[in-house]
Amino acid sequence: MSLMPFASSRPLTLGVELELQLLSCNDYNLVSSAPDILRRLAKSSHPGEIKPEMTRSMIEINTSVQYEYAVLVEELHALREVVTEAGRFLDVAIAGGGTHPFQHWSEQKIFDAPRFHYLSELYGYLAKQFTIFGQHVHIGCPGPDEALHLMHMLSRYIPHFIALSASSPFVQGHDTGFASARLNSVFSFPLSGRAPFVLRWDEFEQFFSKMTGTGVVESMKDFYWDIRPKPEFGTIEVRVCDTPLTVEIAAAIACYIQSMSRYIMVEQRTAPEEDDYLVYTFNRFQACRFGLDGVFVDPRTHERRSIREDINHMLARIGDHARELHATEALERIREILIVGNGTSWLRQTYAREHNLGDVMQLQAELWMGN
Amino acid sequence: MTWSDYLPVWPLAVSPALWLALTLVVAVLVSELMVRHLRWPRIVGYVGIGILLGPGGLSLIPELPAAEWRLVVDLALGILLFELGNRVNLRWLKANPWIAATSLLEATVTFAAVFALLVSFGFTGAAAAVVATIVIATSPAIVVRMVTESRAQGQVTDRLMLMTALNCIYAVIFHKLAVAVMHGETGAEFIHTVLPPLYLLGGSALLAWLFGITFERIHHYLGRHEETFSFVLFGMIAFATIMASTLKLSPILVLLAAGLITRYRRQRSRAFPPHFGSAGAVLVVLMFIATGLAADLAGLRDNFLLVLLLIAVRAAAKLLAVLALANNSGIGLRQAISLGVALTPMSSVALLLTLDTGTVFPGFASGLGLALMSCIVILELVSPFLVQAALRKAGETSERRT
Numbered sequence: 043m044s045l046m047p048f049a050s051s052r053p054l055t056l057g058v059e060l061e062l063q064l065l066s067c068n069d070y071n072l073v074s075s076a077p078d079i080l081r082r083l084a085k086s087s088h089p090g091e092i093k094p095e096m097t098r099s100m101i102e103i104n105t106s107v108q109y110e111y112a113v114l115v116e117e118l119h120a121l122r123e124v125v126t127e128a129g130r131f132l133d134v135a136i137a138g139g140g141t142h143p144f145q146h147w148s149e150q151k152i153f154d155a156p157r158f159h160y161l162s163e164l165y166g167y168l169a170k171q172f173t174i175f176g177q178h179v180h181i182g183c184p185g186p187d188e189a190l191h192l193m194h195m196l197s198r199y200i201p202h203f204i205a206l207s208a209s210s211p212f213v214q215g216h217d218t219g220f221a222s223a224r225l226n227s228v229f230s231f232p233l234s235g236r237a238p239f240v241l242r243w244d245e246f247e248q249f250f251s252k253m254t255g256t257g258v259v260e261s262m263k264d265f266y267w268d269i270r271p272k273p274e275f276g277t278i279e280v281r282v283c284d285t286p287l288t289v290e291i292a293a294a295i296a297c298y299i300q301s302m303s304r305y306i307m308v309e310q311r312t313a314p315e316e317d318d319y320l321v322y323t324f325n326r327f328q329a330c331r332f333g334l335d336g337v338f339v340d341p342r343t344h345e346r347r348s349i350r351e352d353i354n355h356m357l358a359r360i361g362d363h364a365r366e367l368h369a370t371e372a373l374e375r376i377r378e379i380l381i382v383g384n385g386t387s388w389l390r391q392t393y394a395r396e397h398n399l400g401d402v403m404q405l406q407a408e409l410w411m412g413n
Numbered sequence: 414m415t416w417s418d419y420l421p422v423w424p425l426a427v428s429p430a431l432w433l434a435l436t437l438v439v440a441v442l443v444s445e446l447m448v449r450h451l452r453w454p455r456i457v458g459y460v461g462i463g464i465l466l467g468p469g470g471l472s473l474i475p476e477l478p479a480a481e482w483r484l485v486v487d488l489a490l491g492i493l494l495f496e497l498g499n500r501v502n503l504r505w506l507k508a509n510p511w512i513a514a515t516s517l518l519e520a521t522v523t524f525a526a527v528f529a530l531l532v533s534f535g536f537t538g539a540a541a542a543v544v545a546t547i548v549i550a551t552s553p554a555i556v557v558r559m560v561t562e563s564r565a566q567g568q569v570t571d572r573l574m575l576m577t578a579l580n581c582i583y584a585v586i587f588h589k590l591a592v593a594v595m596h597g598e599t600g601a602e603f604i605h606t607v608l609p610p611l612y613l614l615g616g617s618a619l620l621a622w623l624f625g626i627t628f629e630r631i632h633h634y635l636g637r638h639e640e641t642f643s644f645v646l647f648g649m650i651a652f653a654t655i656m657a658s659t660l661k662l663s664p665i666l667v668l669l670a671a672g673l674i675t676r677y678r679r680q681r682s683r684a685f686p687p688h689f690g691s692a693g694a695v696l697v698v699l700m701f702i703a704t705g706l707a708a709d710l711a712g713l714r715d716n717f718l719l720v721l722l723l724i725a726v727r728a729a730a731k732l733l734a735v736l737a738l739a740n741n742s743g744i745g746l747r748q749a750i751s752l753g754v755a756l757t758p759m760s761s762v763a764l765l766l767t768l769d770t771g772t773v774f775p776g777f778a779s780g781l782g783l784a785l786m787s788c789i790v791i792l793e794l795v796s797p798f799l800v801q802a803a804l805r806k807a808g809e810t811s812e813r814r815t
Contacts, residue, residue, distance in 0.1 A: 066566060067502055069684040074808070078568050082743050130508040131743055133571055149564075149811055401681045 045250045045262070048186035048243060051107075051276030054304055054367065055182035058105045058114065058296045060285050061095055061175040062125070062410075063142055065135040070403035072145040072173065074098035075134045076153060082128040089117050092125065096158050097150040097173045099142075101125070107182070111297045111369045118289040126411045137407035138292075139385065140175055140210030140224035140284025143399040147171045147214075168231065174224040175285040177207060179296045180277040181303050186243030188307070193269050193278045194314035195306045196299070197236060197322060200268055200282055201329035201338055202356065205349045206376065207283035207295050208333045209385025212399060221333030221386045224284050225326075233259065234266040239316045246271070268326075282326075287385040287409050290375065297364070297372035302356065304363040317341065333386055334379075350380055432474045433702075436466055440702050454797035456558055456701055461794060463705015474706060482703040489700035490761050491654040491668045492647070492693045493557045494581075498672015499685065501578045505571075511742035512572060516579045519734035519756065520549045523580075524587075526730040527723065531781070534719055539595040540781050543770055546591045547785065548727050550584035551577040552760035552796070553669070558697065559800040561687045567809035568744055569751045576752075578669060581762055585666045588766050589613045595774065616662045621670035624653050628675050643690035665762055704761055708790040712783025720787045731756040751807035758796035759789050 066073040076098045083092050091104040103121045108114040129136045150170045152162045162169040183189035208221035220226065228234050240246050253259045262270060268282045280299055286292045318341040328336030334350040357373055364373045383391075392402045444458025466473045506513045524545045531541035556577045560570055593606040628649065635642040650668065657664040688694045713720055732753030739749030767785050771778030804810050 066571075067505075068500055068571070071566075073566055075567060077745075078743065078748075081745060132568060133502055133505040133508070151808070398681075400684060404681060 044254075045247050046273045048189065048271070048273040049276035050185060051182035052109075053182055053184045053188075053307065054300055055107050055109050055277075056114070056296055056300050057107055057180040057275075057277070058118065058292060059102055059178040059180075060118075060138070060289070060292055061100055061102045061177075062285065063137045063139065063175055063407075064099045064101065064129070065137060065142075065403060065407055067133050067135050070135065070400045070407065072099035072142050072150065073134060074151045075132060076101050078132050079125070079128050079134065082131060083124060086124050086128070088124040089120055092121070094153045094155060094158075096153060096161065096169060098153050099145070099150060099173060100175065110367065111293060111372045114296065115290060115293045118293055122289050122410075122412065129411070135404070135407035136411055137403065138175070138209065138285045138287045138289075138410045139389070139406055140208070140222055141213050141227075142173065142175075143212030143389075143403060144215040145173065147173060165231070171227050171230070174210070174227050176224065176228075176281060177283040177285045177292055177295070179280045179283065179299050180272060180275060181280070181300060182275075182277050186246070186271070186273070187241065189271050189276075189278050190241050190243065190246060191314065192303055192306060193237060193271060194239065194241070194318070195310070195312075196269055196278070196280065196303065197314075198318055198341060199302060199356070200322070201325045201336065201349050202353050203280060203295065203299065204282050204284075204326065204329035205334045205336060206298070206353070206379055206384060207286050207291070208329075209284045209287055209389060211386045211389055212393070212402075215399065217390070217393075220331050221336075221384065222284050222330045225282065225330050228266060231266045233264055235268070236319065236322060237265070237267050237270060239314075239319065241314065284385065287388060287406060288412075289410075291379070291385070294372040294375035294379075297367070297369040298376050301360045301364040301367055301369050301373065304367060305360045308363065309359075333384055353380060432466075436462060436474060436702055436706075437699065439466070441698065454559060454801050455562060456555060456797045457794055459698055459701035460705040460708075463702040464708045464790070464794075465705075467706035467708065469708045469710055482707065485696060485703055486700050486761055486765070487654050487658070487664055488651055489693075489696040490554060490765070491650045491664060492688055492696060493554050494665060494668040495650055495672040496685070496688060497553045497557050497574055497578050498669050498674075499676050501575045501673060501676060502571075503673060503677050505575065509742060511738055512575065515572075515735055515738045515742055516576045518738060519576065519731050520580050520583045522734045523549050523727055523730040526726050530722055530726050536781060539591065539597075540777065542591040543588065543595060543777070544723075544781055544785055546584055546587040547763050547766045547770075548584075548723070548759065548788075549587070550581045550759070550762045550766070551731075551756045552758035552762060552792075553577050553581055554697070554700065554761045555758035555793070555797055555800065556755070558701075559797060559804070563801065563804055563810040565804045565809040565811075567807065569748050569755065569807040570804065570809050572742075572744070572752055573755045576756060578673065580756075581665065581669055584762065584766065585663050586610060586614060588770075589663070592770060592773065612661075613663055613666065616660060617657070617666040617670060620653065620657060620660070620662060620667045621674055624649065624667070624671040625674035625678060628671070629678065640690065643686065643693070646689055647692060665765065700761065704764060704793060707764070708793075709783065709786045710790055711787075712785075713787040716784040716787065719784050720791070723784065723788050724791060727759075728754075728757045748807050751803035755800045755803040757792065757799050759792040760796075763789050 064073055064075045076094050079101055080094060090106050093102045095102050103125060105114060105117045108117065125136055147170045150173045152158050183192055204222055210222050210224040211217050211220060213223045238249050240249060269278055269280050272279045283295060321339045321341050325338055329349055336349045337346055338349045338352045339346055357376060364370050389402060392405055396402055440459050440462035443462055444455040447453040447458050448455055464470050527548050528541050528545040531544055556573060590610045593609045597606045631645055635645060653667055654664045657667040688697050735753035736749050767782055771782045
């Protein structure tokens with residue numbers, strides 16, 4: 043199967059996908075209620091899309107194509123409203139966060155759809171381990187070569203997105219010490235990591251047809267890359283973020299990526315280099331492990347600073363671009379995260395106060411549902 | 414010194430408790446064998462062995478004094494009822510009023526159908542009403558035990574527990590009223606028809622509320638020490654059960670309401686170990702064996718048709734009521750069938766209500782009461798299979814093999 047042609051889309055448009063946790067109101071463990079929630083939502087009208095995910099204790103909400111922060115937040119609020127309403131009707135709580143702190147992977151049930159059964163067959167327990175919750179951000183690109191350019195330039199800033207959204211310190215009942223333990227589950231997939239360093243779409247097509255020729259992959263969906271092009275939408279998709287604890291933070295991070303993309307497309311205009319990737323996995327690990335306090339090594343100058351500092355530098359450079367995109371408020375929220383901390387610090391503080399992961403999960407759900 | 418000073422005399426004079434202890438061992442072993450080889454529910458083994466070895470079966474176990482096993486049943490049932498109340502979220506009824514509607518419809522239809530059946534068999538209105546109120550109740554013991562055993566979770570499970578808690582409350586209250594009406598027929602004053610249900614309701618609610626407050630206080634101080642806490646809780650449940658019977662209130666209502674009230678008042682969710690620890694679990698097993706020992710199928714021969722019709726009509730009423738409102742309340746057809754079928758169990762609550770009626774009206778115990786006892790015995794053996802199948806069909810049991 044050959045690759046779909048790259049659809050053109052309005053540059054810097056954005057779309058947000060959030061994978062959400064479904065919880066029992068009895069013990070705040072995951073509950074396999076996705077079919078019930080989806081059946082309930084089939085009757086209601088709402089913007090965007092609400093879809094099943096790999097296991098039955100997850101659902102995914104997708105916004106429609108957006109451009110401005112304020113409208114994006116509004117749409118996410120509307121989606122949150124219908125999902126919360128359906129949850130209340132079924133006594134199911136809904137929460138953000140990258141992992142569930144004490145669910146047992148073996149108790150998860152695969153959602154009844156051919157693709158999920160196929161993946162479950164192929165990956166075995168990895169599929170059930172994949173009960174993790176991420177945020178994906180699509181950024182519209184005018185053409186395929188521009189998309190590859192943006193993808194490789196954004197790769198340098200992957201640690202920013204990980205550290206800002208990190209909200210998965212707890213796995214299987216314990217504090218892992220990681221800010222984002224969720225990504226460790228993604229890395230266990232054979233086709234995870236980064237896209238190959240090619241800058242022209244015809245080269246990318248060649249790579250893709252060689253890969254399909256080996257029989258290892260069938261479609262773009264089989265690549266679990268940190269950022270990947272999505273030709274049918276005409277976008278690139280940033281996939282490293284944990285689902286944040288609130289929709290406002292999710293929107294702020296999406297618009298931070300959008301403003302940065304505008305800076306890359308309009309102002310920066312330097313070409314990506316393959317050597318940029320020498321520090322890629324080191325920086326990414328630092329972000330997963332230590333969050334905003336992680337070390338960031340600049341791929342060009344080899345300078346070391348904290349990820350927090352590097353985000354601060356970036357905020358100073360993209361302020362004008364954010365203003366153009368009406369995303370200034372989003373950057374304010376990003377500054378707030380740098381001061382008060384990300385979702386992981388909220389979770390750790392809450393756990394220190396409550397001493398009980400069930401209570402943490404309940405508060406996390408109340409935070410997401412907005413009550 | 415003679416032989417008999419230090420050797421036992423033949424035949425051995427053993428206490429009946431020895432046989433009960435032996436029954437416990439045999440029942441648990443047989444149940445485990447059935448789980449491993451046939452994947453049968455354990456309850457069937459407990460109850461079945463009780464029936465087999467008890468006075469109604471091979472008579473290997475001499476009849477125990479009713480008061481002795483009544484205490485075991487009361488305590489174990491108290492634990493299960495409190496546990497059930499604790500796992501039920503009453504706020505859900507506000508968010509989804511269709512569940513409340515389903516529950517009311519299910520109880521009403523069950524009452525009406527069984528009442529009509531009994532009247533058509535020529536029983537008096539009052540007697541028919543007493544039985545029709547008793548059969549409203551789904552067995553909390555079988556439901557809680559089956560849910561725990563299969564580690565079920567999901568819409569059907571949650572609704573099953575909520576509707577079981579509610580229909581037990583209806584049954585106890587309206588049973589009291591029906592019994593009072595029966596008294597009225599035998600010539601009691603009007604005031605003695607009205608007061609019993611009111612006293613029952615008010616008194617039980619007060620006792621349950623006090624229990625709830627005490628529970629919260631103790632949980633606040635001891636909650637972190639799970640084991641110690643379960644011991645205290647266990648004592649409290651025993652105290653409330655005995656207190657309720659002393660005050661002529663319903664232990665069933667008190668403990669169920671206490672569970673519901675503590676859950677309702679609590680800000681945070683709490684997960685307790687099944688049956689609040691292993692001591693509770695042993696009592697629960699003993700309770701099922703005791704209900705087997707007390708099984709009385711004497712009424713089956715004379716009332717075979719009536720017993721079968723009672724079971725069928727009651728089950729059909731519950732199933733149809735759930736099906737009627739399934740769509741509005743937000744569950745699919747398969748889930749509705751599962752829920753309707755899973756509401757079938759009848760066991761200790763019905764048994765206790767039947768026995769209570771029998772002590773007041775000896776005529777009931779030897780007539781309609783016997784037929785009802787047969788229904789209970791049959792459902793104790795059959796309904797665990799139904800609940801198991803229903804929860805599996807609904808896809809709510811754990812996929813891991815136990």
